[in-house]
Amino acid sequence: MIRRIDFVLFGCLILCAIAVVNTQHRARRVFVDLEREKTMGDELAADLRRLQAERATLAAANRVERVAIDMKMHLPDARNVIVMGNQSQDVANASAVSSSVAMNAPVGGAPQSSPAVTKPTAHSGTSAKTKQAVQLAKRGNR
Amino acid sequence: MNYRGNSALMLRLEGWRASFILVLLLGLFVALVGRAVFLQGVHSDFLQHKGDERYSRVISQAAYRGEVKDRNGDPLAISLPAVSVWASRDDAEMNPGQLQQLATLLNMPADEISRRVNEGRGNFVYLKHQVPQEVAQKVADIHIPGLFEQKGFRRSYPKGEMMAHLLGYTDFDDRGQDGAELTYQRVLGGMNGARRVIKDRAGSVIEDVENIREPRPGQDVVLSVDSRLQYLAWRELHAAITKNKAKAGAVMVLDPRTGEVLALANYPDYNPNAREHVSLMQLRNRAIADTYEPGSTLKPFTIAAALEAHKITPATIIQTGNGTMNIGPAVIHDTHPGGALTVSQVIQRSSNVGAARIALGLSPEAMWNIFTDVGFGQTPKMGLPGEAGGRVRPYRNWRPIEQATMSYGHGISVSLAQLARSYTVFANDGNVMPLTLLKQTGPVSGRRVISSRTASEVKDMLELVVKPEGTAPLAQVRGFRVAGKTGTAHKLDHGRYSNRYVASFVGFAPASNPRLLIAVMIDEPSTGDYYGGLVAAPVFSALMSGALQILGVQPDDPASENYAVPASGSAAAEET
Numbered sequence: 001m002i003r004r005i006d007f008v009l010f011g012c013l014i015l016c017a018i019a020v021v022n023t024q025h026r027a028r029r030v031f032v033d034l035e036r037e038k039t040m041g042d043e044l045a046a047d048l049r050r051l052q053a054e055r056a057t058l059a060a061a062n063r064v065e066r067v068a069i070d071m072k073m074h075l076p077d078a079r080n081v082i083v084m085g086n087q088s089q090d091v092a093n094a095s096a097v098s099s100s101v102a103m104n105a106p107v108g109g110a111p112q113s114s115p116a117v118t119k120p121t122a123h124s125g126t127s128a129k130t131k132q133a134v135q136l137a138k139r140g141n142r
Numbered sequence: 143m144n145y146r147g148n149s150a151l152m153l154r155l156e157g158w159r160a161s162f163i164l165v166l167l168l169g170l171f172v173a174l175v176g177r178a179v180f181l182q183g184v185h186s187d188f189l190q191h192k193g194d195e196r197y198s199r200v201i202s203q204a205a206y207r208g209e210v211k212d213r214n215g216d217p218l219a220i221s222l223p224a225v226s227v228w229a230s231r232d233d234a235e236m237n238p239g240q241l242q243q244l245a246t247l248l249n250m251p252a253d254e255i256s257r258r259v260n261e262g263r264g265n266f267v268y269l270k271h272q273v274p275q276e277v278a279q280k281v282a283d284i285h286i287p288g289l290f291e292q293k294g295f296r297r298s299y300p301k302g303e304m305m306a307h308l309l310g311y312t313d314f315d316d317r318g319q320d321g322a323e324l325t326y327q328r329v330l331g332g333m334n335g336a337r338r339v340i341k342d343r344a345g346s347v348i349e350d351v352e353n354i355r356e357p358r359p360g361q362d363v364v365l366s367v368d369s370r371l372q373y374l375a376w377r378e379l380h381a382a383i384t385k386n387k388a389k390a391g392a393v394m395v396l397d398p399r400t401g402e403v404l405a406l407a408n409y410p411d412y413n414p415n416a417r418e419h420v421s422l423m424q425l426r427n428r429a430i431a432d433t434y435e436p437g438s439t440l441k442p443f444t445i446a447a448a449l450e451a452h453k454i455t456p457a458t459i460i461q462t463g464n465g466t467m468n469i470g471p472a473v474i475h476d477t478h479p480g481g482a483l484t485v486s487q488v489i490q491r492s493s494n495v496g497a498a499r500i501a502l503g504l505s506p507e508a509m510w511n512i513f514t515d516v517g518f519g520q521t522p523k524m525g526l527p528g529e530a531g532g533r534v535r536p537y538r539n540w541r542p543i544e545q546a547t548m549s550y551g552h553g554i555s556v557s558l559a560q561l562a563r564s565y566t567v568f569a570n571d572g573n574v575m576p577l578t579l580l581k582q583t584g585p586v587s588g589r590r591v592i593s594s595r596t597a598s599e600v601k602d603m604l605e606l607v608v609k610p611e612g613t614a615p616l617a618q619v620r621g622f623r624v625a626g627k628t629g630t631a632h633k634l635d636h637g638r639y640s641n642r643y644v645a646s647f648v649g650f651a652p653a654s655n656p657r658l659l660i661a662v663m664i665d666e667p668s669t670g671d672y673y674g675g676l677v678a679a680p681v682f683s684a685l686m687s688g689a690l691q692i693l694g695v696q697p698d699d700p701a702s703e704n705y706a707v708p709a710s711g712s713a714a715a716e717e718t
Contacts (some may be wrong), residue, residue, distance in 0.1 A: 028348040035347045046223045046275075047205075053220045056300030061373035081620065 198340050198351060204293060205332030208360030210309060210323070212369040213404075213581045217300060219309050219323065221316060224296030225278035227269045233288030234259050240286050247281050248273065271314040272296040275471060297323075299414040304376035307408045307427040308579075309366060310527075311417060320425070322365060322579060322686035325525045364581045366402035371395050374688045377406040379662075381408045382681045386667035392429035392558045393681065395689065398566045398650055398659040401575030401584045403524060404689075406430075407558075430522070433532040433555040434663070436642050437631030438492045438613075438674070440513075440551030442568065442600050445489060447512040448500045449596045456486045456599050462495040469543045474498050490606040492613045492628060494550045501549030503544060504537050509545065510537035515591040516564035516574050518556050524577035532556040551629060558646075562661035565648050568604060568625065569656035572597035601625050605653050608679075614647060617679035619687045621697035622652035626682065628674030633666070642666050647678035651686050652698035658689055 057063070068074075181189065210219035227248065236244065245252035248270045258267050271294070273281070278291055295316045299309060310321020317331065318324040335357030340349040375393045383391050388409075395405035412424040417675045426432070460483050465476035480493050488496030501509060513519065519534035532555045540548070547553045556564075559577060566575040566588070573588030592600075604625035609618045613628045626649020632639035645667055650659040662678040662685075671677055 007522075028342075031350070032346055032348055049220055050222050052217055053222060053298040053300050056217045056220070057298075057302075059216075060301050060304075061370055062304065062377070065373075065377075 146641055147597075160464050168597045173652050198338055200336055201339050201347075201352065203335035203337065203357040205334050205357040205359045207295060207297070207312070207332055208330040208362045210326075210477070211362060211364050212367045212372075212445075213402075214368065215364075216369050218305055218365065218367070218369065220298050221295045222298050222302070223275050224272045224294055224320065225275060226271045226292045226294050226314070226380045227273055227278065227281060228290050228292060229259050229267050229269055230288045230290065231259060231262070231265050231267060234286070235285045235288060240284055243284050244269075244286065244289075247277055247284075263561075271384070297414075301372070302415060303411040303413045304373055304407065305367070305369070306411045306414045307429075308372075308403075308406050308518065308526075309414065311715065317675075321427070321526060322363065325579070326363045329363055330360040334359040343478055358646045364399075365579055366400075366404060366581045367406070367579070368404045368692075370692050371685075371689045372405040372407065374685050374692070375660075376407040376411075377410055377687045378681045379407045380663075381684075382664060382669065382677065385669070386664060386671065386677050387669050388664045388677075389666040389668075390428055391664045392427050392432075393663075393685065394558055394562045394661045395685070396562050396566065396575075396577070396659040396661075398569035398575065398656045400582045401563070401566060401577050401588070402582055403577060403579050404658070410548075427526065427528060428665075429558040429663070430524070430526055431530050431557070433530045433557045434648065434665075435554065435631045435634070436551040436556050436561055437629035437644070438494075438497075438550055439561055439627050439629035439646055439648050440459065440548065440554065440556075441489060441492065442588075442604060442627055443512050443516060443564070444497050444501050444504075444509060444549040445485060445603065446596050446600050447508050448504055448601055449483075450512070450592050451504060451508055453503050454485050454500060456484065456603060458485050459483070460485060460488055460493075460495050460496045460499050462488075462499070465493075465495060467495045467498055467546075469498070469502075469546050472543045474546060486606055487628070488605045489600075489603040490612045492550075492607075492611070493603045497549040498546035501545055504545075506537035506540040506545050509548065510534065510540075511594070513548075513554065514590075516567050517560050518554065518564065522557070522563055522577045524557045524559060530557045532560055551631065558661050558663045559665075561646070561648055562659060565650065565659055565661070567591050568597050568601050569650040569659050570597075575630045601653060604649070608649075612675075613673070613681075614649075614675035614679040616675060616685075617647060617649055617682045619683055619690065620687075621700055622651045622690060622695075624649055624683075625653040625656075626650065626653045626679075628679060630672060630674045643672040645674040645677035647682045648672050649682055649686070651690065652695060654698040657693065657695050658686060660686055660689075 145423040157453065198424055204223075207221040209217050209221075212218055241252050241256060245255055246405050248255070251271060255269060258269060269289075274296065281289070283290060285376075294314070297312045297316060299305065299311075306321075310319055310323040310325075311319055312323050313319050318327040323330065333355070336354040338351040338354060339347045340351060342348045372395075375395055377575055379391050379393045384389070390666075391409045393405065393407045394403065396402065397404055406427075406429050408426070410424045410426045412420040445454075454460075460475060462480040462483055465479035467474045474494050476495050478491075480487075480491060480496065483493055483496050485493065485496075485500070487493075488500070513534050519532055521529045521531040523529065534554050544553050545550075563577050567573065569587055571594045572590055574591050575586060575588040578586075586657065604627055604665050605623060606612055607614050608624045614626060617624055617626050617628075626647055629644075629646040629648070631644045631646075633642040633644060634640070635642065644663060646661070646663045648659075648661040650656040662681045664677045664681070667677045
């Protein structure tokens with residue numbers, strides 16, 4: 001004899017089975033999404049590396065110097081350098097020295113400060129050394 | 143309807159027929175159950191395997207090789223995703239148009255590609271390694287059947303040739319082959335991971351089954367190098383090589399307080415990003431792998447040994463007479479007659495006769511000890527492949543003439559790295575520092591070789607070398623006290639000294655508290671000038687002044703007007 005409760009349980013069983021199938025299907029879809037996001041993450045990480053390498057190449061000292069020379073900047077010669085007094089050792093790492101002894105500031109927003117370059121002065125004019133530096137800078141950037 | 147009349151229904155069947163059918167059906171059922179048991183139980187592993195093969199895959203997870211960075215965190219070597227293009231000889235088909243397109247993209251001749259694809263044994267052939275991803279995408283877009291891509295990495299060196307020798311390079315599998323890449327392979331190298339997944343019909347992963355191995359990316363290595371100083375060193379070395387039409391050269395910059403290598407440049411060099419046509423000459427890291435007779439740069443050690451043995455003081459008078467000295471059949475020459483010189487002047491004017499006289503007052507053992515203590519004859523172990531140890535012969539076999547020539551750096555061979563390290567003794571109060579390529583964070587302890595007093599006495603003498611009466615006024619740096627020593631050595635050619643030279647200069651600044659130690663070596667300058675004071679000292683000066691500016695070192699001699707150096711032609715000549 002089939003009781004009413006059996007029908008109810010049977011109905012539950014069917015519902016559960018369908019729910020399992022449905023959940024499994026959704027789990028897979030979500031997993032596929034997760035994989036896609038992971039792949040995208042990997043691609044972005046690769047992009048980051050590529051951009052870092054690119055930035056390092058663009059900010060390499062030889063290129064910065066070449067650009068500086070193209071902009072008609074050059075190293076200050078000895079007569080244009082004022083050496084600061086000897087106050088205390090190892091103090092003026094950035095402030096005093098960079099303003100007077102060396103133009104240590106980055107050129108053109110480059111993150112690494114590279115060999116000093118300043119605007120042309122009264123004594124300016126492209127020296128033989130500067131020309132040589134241009135050649136070297138070009139060579140180095142091949 | 144009357145069925146009773148149907149005679150077929152009236153037929154009496156024999157009993158065994160029903161039993162037969164029953165047994166037959168039961169038998170079939172048993173066979174079915176047996177088969178099921180066989181498939182599910184006995185044979186299940188094989189079937190499971192076959193099933194897995196159809197949808198489960200082990201995919202590898204690539205691990206990046208670690209980055210190499212300079213001491214300021216600037217990337218020097220970085221791995222980028224790249225692709226190896228390979229072809230299946232059986233399946234590859236391309237028309238001439240596609241071949242030409244492929245050749246252009248891969249930057250290789252078309253007949254080279256068709257030769258590789260059509261000739262040779264086996265099905266699998268690589269066409270090109272380490273193709274950048276953008277190019278690989280374009281190659282894939284041509285849709286050539288039988289052409290496949292395999293993911294991998296390509297090492298990129300943003301600083302190009304200026305760091306080439308220091309960093310070395312990696313092979314197609316991203317394993318270090320030379321330089322720091324080889325030395326720190328164990329740290330840099332990553333371990334690829336693997337995981338088992340289930341893929342659907344479209345090939346996308348739908349379920350993770352198990353993680354077989356976690357990918358382990360390589361760790362970054364922070365070198366002691368400062369890429370700004372490295373660039374200066376590279377630039378000044380190139381300028382000097384060009385100016386003097388020299389064959390080769392090397393420059394090394396150390397922090398004498400820690401033994402850290404801040405820069406190491408060589409000429410000739412190569413571009414590590416394009417190594418197709420690189421010769422062995424270009425690959426050679428001369429600063430560490432080549433040894434040469436250092437010449438006068440060794441005199442300070444002879445003097446230091448004599449000072450330690452209390453044979454002399456800096457003011458002791460040494461007779462150099464007319465600039466020649468006979469030892470048995472051999473004659474030692476100075477380039478200029480010196481007369482009576484103090485020990486300080488022997489260094490300042492680099493008198494061979496003076497150095498030889500001082501050496502002959504010493505025991506061979508005392509000289510050998512100081513040479514060995516500062517590291518000559520032993521590999522510096524700074525951590526680069528191919529470091530040379532040079533040669534110091536055992537003192538028991540020294541003849542007097544050999545002891546005399548060794549006092550001014552002949553009959554002994556050293557590398558530039560060894561020479562640079564040895565001078566840390568004078569820059570560091572008598573302690574020699576171990577060389578290292580890695581950035582040091584804690585204090586580094588050196589090894590005491592000579593007393594602090596001797597070190598400071600020799601340092602004072604080395605400061606005289608760059609004065610106008612010395613051999614290297616061109617080594618002066620405006621605003622700083624500089625100490626250093628020139629060297630000019632004849633090169634050996636088939637066992638005889640030739641008229642080819644190695645010019646060198648080793649020095650440090652600021653002399654009051656040395657922050658940088660620079661060693662310069664120029665091999666075979668060929669424009670007439672060959673003295674260390676004329677060829678190598680200007681490189682030192684330019685590099686030192688630039689480097690001190692970059693590091694923001696406080697001048698220790700701001701009042702000096704020492705920029706008024708004599709023109710190069712009138713700079714004091716130097717003995718070999």
